[in-house]
Amino acid sequence: MTYRSEYELSTTDPIAFWSGAARAIEWARPPAVTLDDRTAPLYRWFLDGVLNTCFNALDRHVRAGYGPRDALIYDSPVTGSKRSFTYAELTTLTAKFAGVLRHLGVGQGDRVLLYMPMIPETVVAMLACARIGAVHSVVFGGFAAPELAARIDDAEPHVIVTASCGIEPNRIVEYKPLLDAALDLAGHAPARSVVVQRPLCEARMSDRDVDYTELMNSQIEPAACVPVAATDPLYILYTSGTTGKPKGVVRDNGGHAVALAWSMANVYDIGPGDVMLTASDVGWIVGHSYIVYGPLLVGATTILYEGKPVGTPDAGAFWRVVEEHRVRAVFTAPTAIRALKRTDPSGEYFQRYDTSSLNNLFLAGERLDPDTYNWATTIFDVDVTDHWWQTETGWPIAANPRGLESLPSKPGSAAVPLPGYAVHILDDSGDRLGADHEGAICLRLPLPPGTLTGIWGDEARYIDGYLNRFPGYYLTGDGGYLDRDGYLFVLGRTDDVMNVAGHRLSSGQIEAAIASHPAVAECAVIGERDPLKGQVPRALVVTKVGHDTTGLSEEILHLVRTRVGAIASLSRVDVVGGLPKTRSGKILRRTLRQLVDGESASIPSTIEDAGVLDELGTILADRSPHESACPDQGVVRP
Ligand code: COA
Ligand code: AMP
Numbered sequence: 001m002t003y004r005s006e007y008e009l010s011t012t013d014p015i016a017f018w019s020g021a022a023r024a025i026e027w028a029r030p031p032a033v034t035l036d037d038r039t040a041p042l043y044r045w046f047l048d049g050v051l052n053t054c055f056n057a058l059d060r061h062v063r064a065g066y067g068p069r070d071a072l073i074y075d076s077p078v079t080g081s082k083r084s085f086t087y088a089e090l091t092t093l094t095a096k097f098a099g100v101l102r103h104l105g106v107g108q109g110d111r112v113l114l115y116m117p118m119i120p121e122t123v124v125a126m127l128a129c130a131r132i133g134a135v136h137s138v139v140f141g142g143f144a145a146p147e148l149a150a151r152i153d154d155a156e157p158h159v160i161v162t163a164s165c166g167i168e169p170n171r172i173v174e175y176k177p178l179l180d181a182a183l184d185l186a187g188h189a190p191a192r193s194v195v196v197q198r199p200l201c202e203a204r205m206s207d208r209d210v211d212y213t214e215l216m217n218s219q220i221e222p223a224a225c226v227p228v229a230a231t232d233p234l235y236i237l238y239t240s241g242t243t244g245k246p247k248g249v250v251r252d253n254g255g256h257a258v259a260l261a262w263s264m265a266n267v268y269d270i271g272p273g274d275v276m277l278t279a280s281d282v283g284w285i286v287g288h289s290y291i292v293y294g295p296l297l298v299g300a301t302t303i304l305y306e307g308k309p310v311g312t313p314d315a316g317a318f319w320r321v322v323e324e325h326r327v328r329a330v331f332t333a334p335t336a337i338r339a340l341k342r343t344d345p346s347g348e349y350f351q352r353y354d355t356s357s358l359n360n361l362f363l364a365g366e367r368l369d370p371d372t373y374n375w376a377t378t379i380f381d382v383d384v385t386d387h388w389w390q391t392e393t394g395w396p397i398a399a400n401p402r403g404l405e406s407l408p409s410k411p412g413s414a415a416v417p418l419p420g421y422a423v424h425i426l427d428d429s430g431d432r433l434g435a436d437h438e439g440a441i442c443l444r445l446p447l448p449p450g451t452l453t454g455i456w457g458d459e460a461r462y463i464d465g466y467l468n469r470f471p472g473y474y475l476t477g478d479g480g481y482l483d484r485d486g487y488l489f490v491l492g493r494t495d496d497v498m499n500v501a502g503h504r505l506s507s508g509q510i511e512a513a514i515a516s517h518p519a520v521a522e523c524a525v526i527g528e529r530d531p532l533k534g535q536v537p538r539a540l541v542v543t544k545v546g547h548d549t550t551g552l553s554e555e556i557l558h559l560v561r562t563r564v565g566a567i568a569s570l571s572r573v574d575v576v577g578g579l580p581k582t583r584s585g586k587i588l589r590r591t592l593r594q595l596v597d598g599e600s601a602s603i604p605s606t607i608e609d610a611g612v613l614d615e616l617g618t619i620l621a622d623r624s625p626h627e628s629a630c631p632d633q634g635v636v637r638p
Contacts, residue, residue, distance in 0.1 A: 010419030140283025230254020248456030259450025333502030420448025498527030
């Protein structure tokens with residue numbers, strides 16, 4: 001099999017391609033209908049199939065005799081602890097917690113929200129939900145109480161699972177007070193919250209709280225796997241859109257299992273017994289797909305790493321894990337590699353370890369600049385794979401499919417579209433652009449299995465936000481081009497979404513926090529290039545007449561950290577005389593993005609007062625002190 005033959009089959013006969021891929025999954029009832037297009041532009045994969053995702057991730061491997069194989073290795077430099085869980089042990093724990101959830105009244109289709117750090121209990125809770133057909137929604141632990149409250153109100157969970165704390169290298173983040181504050185803000189009240197007490201910090205329990213360990217030690221019966229429809233939701237994962245309101249991406253069971261299993265073999269080159277380290281967080285899509293579900297679905301061993309690339313304790317942290325656990329593939333964000341490059345430029349820490357087991361380094365979540373790609377390739381002496389995807393797709397859209405066929409790499413490119421994804425570059429009128437022409441990256445419908453089935457509770461938002469702009473296509477929100485060899489170059493978002501250290505944030509989300517300050521009349525937040533984090537948010541603020549601006553910047557910085565979270569920390573705040581707007585009052589964000597990127601700004605004729613751009617041009621040209629070190633981050637434009 002070659003990449004070309006597989007890709008062609010996926011376009012000429014998608015039914016044959018995906019029904020073949022579906023054989024990697026054990027179904028309670030195999031699907032007779034592979035693709036249901038009766039409700040186009042909304043499509044459903046494996047319509048009448050019945051399965052259980054937890055069964056496929058755990059029990060199936062135990063039944064096949066692999067119970068003693070390691071499923072999960074928890075490696076936590078921040079607590080100095082390590083623990084392995086075999087497939088048999090992880091199945092037992094998951095079945096027990098599934099029984100606990102049942103005991104707390106969670107039924108099929110009910111939501112369970114997890115606000116958790118990188119500990120084994122998080123994986124157990126996710127799989128336990130899948131086991132009983134409940135829908136989990138993991139919220140990244142770096143989000144502050146108001147963000148958590150917004151997700152609680154949207155998902156309306158019956159139960160919340162949390163831990164007493166998360167551990168950052170410089171501090172302990174107490175989760176319970178954040179959860180309590182979020183529940184004070186939220187309109188929805190869960191019936192119960194289950195709390196994992198971590199030894200480093202004991203949470204104060206309320207009447208609503210129940211202790212995880214007590215429940216797990218109780219006589220509650222374990223729960224068996226519940227067969228669910230392939231189209232039933234497995235999870236909701238909130239991601240940042242262009243407005244302040246997070247959107248809950250809904251993933252189904254059947255398409256997800258099939259697509260992830262396909263990607264493990266064909267993209268990541270990981271199979272039964274192989275070890276994978278995905279250094280991300282379970283609160284993000286990368287964590288969902290490639291810390292938890294992907295590796296377990298194929299009977300591999302996954303590493304749950306609670307630490308950072310540097311500082312826990314040093315730039316050798318990943319390589320120590322690779323040596324100790326004989327890791328075959330590492331997956332992380334380019335920011336992590338840039339942090340290593342900065343701390344260990346000549347790879348001295350890397351050379352201290354035996355990394356001979358390592359075959360592949362996969363990078364995604366933000367743009368991989370050619371400098372970082374070249375440095376990693378030279379220093380680590382492995383195949384480095386830049387691949388591009390989104391929370392919405394759940395698995396890679398474009399990649400070098402290492403397990404299928406290693407293609408030549410091109411720095412700055414996420415390589416080629418994967419089977420199932422028809423990638424086209426469109427201009428503003430929806431016409432297809434030829435090779436080397438930059439435009440909106442769009443995916444012709446239908447999307448392959450495993451991609452989003454919609455936005456939780458808001459079908460219109462999916463259709464309006466993604467499908468209506470260019471009928472027949474899914475709008476990715478990224479801009480870029482395909483070169484003459486069919487390689488995709490992703491140049492960045494064309495909307496108000498930014499990627500900060502691989503964390504996806506929206507301008508609107510941060511602006512809403514800033515606008516709550518009594519001195520602020522209006523504001524705009526834009527992503528500014530940063531040599532370490534790819535982008536960092538920076539704010540322009542117009543104050544209300546008569547308000548004193550002394551100390552305002554610090555107050556706004558603090559406000560964003562407490563309302564959105566430390567991951568959204570602003571690089572700087574500038575008080576300005578006005579923002580560029582259209583005559584109808586819409587802020588010209590594209591113009592601001594161009595100014596901050598040092599590009600010549602396109603000024604629409606509808607601008608209300610072009611004069612404000614003179615002041616802004618000067619302010620935005622004055623970038624954060626480190627910005628001058630990376631004028632364009634090696635963006636390769638045709
Ligand atoms: N819970 C609570 N706070 C968190 C958090 C979490 N899960 N994750 C990050 N934060 C906090 C950090 O402690 C930091 O707080 P501070 O400003 O008080 O120091 C802030 O959010 C910013 O974090 P981050 O952007 O991660 O920067 P950093 O300086 O702490 O670390 C790197 C820099 C490069 C080490 C880090 O960004 C990294 O590991 N990046 C990899 C990116 C990644 O895995 N992305 C996931 C998508 S693939
Ligand atoms: P998330 O949904 O958090 O995974 O973020 C998805 C967004 O991250 C994409 O729409 C891109 O803007 C960006 N992204 C992810 N991977 C890449 C990549 N390999 N190259 C460029 N941008 C990327």
